[in-house]
Amino acid sequence: MSMVPEEIAWVIPTVLPFIIGLIVGVIIKRAIKLILAIVVLFVVLVAIGYLQMPSMEELMKTALAYLPLIQSEAGPLINFIPYTSISFIIGLLIGLWKG
Numbered sequence: 001m002s003m004v005p006e007e008i009a010w011v012i013p014t015v016l017p018f019i020i021g022l023i024v025g026v027i028i029k030r031a032i033k034l035i036l037a038i039v040v041l042f043v044v045l046v047a048i049g050y051l052q053m054p055s056m057e058e059l060m061k062t063a064l065a066y067l068p069l070i071q072s073e074a075g076p077l078i079n080f081i082p083y084t085s086i087s088f089i090i091g092l093l094i095g096l097w098k099g
Helices: 012-047 056-074 086-098
Strands: none
Touching: 012 086
16 A cells, blocks of 8 residues: 555656755755855965965875765765756756755
8 A cells, every 4th residue: 555645656756856956956056155265265365375375296195185085975875866867957957046
């Protein structure tokens, strides 16, 4: 016996990816805003001499230390996101635009 009536059961596979897309879009938009604010703060602090600009070697060393960790943590999450669904993509675009 099904808990969802058959008349509306077709809506769930369409609406759920859309809602997930909206949420992911809003999260991405806010993360980009935060990263941009941090970069601007860093540039201002370097410009006024409060911080020293790291060398390219230091940046590469730090990136090579953290990027594999980020990839190993985020890799399994990509399987939960229905990124091939058109309703997810529409929700993602709306979330990025309005979020």
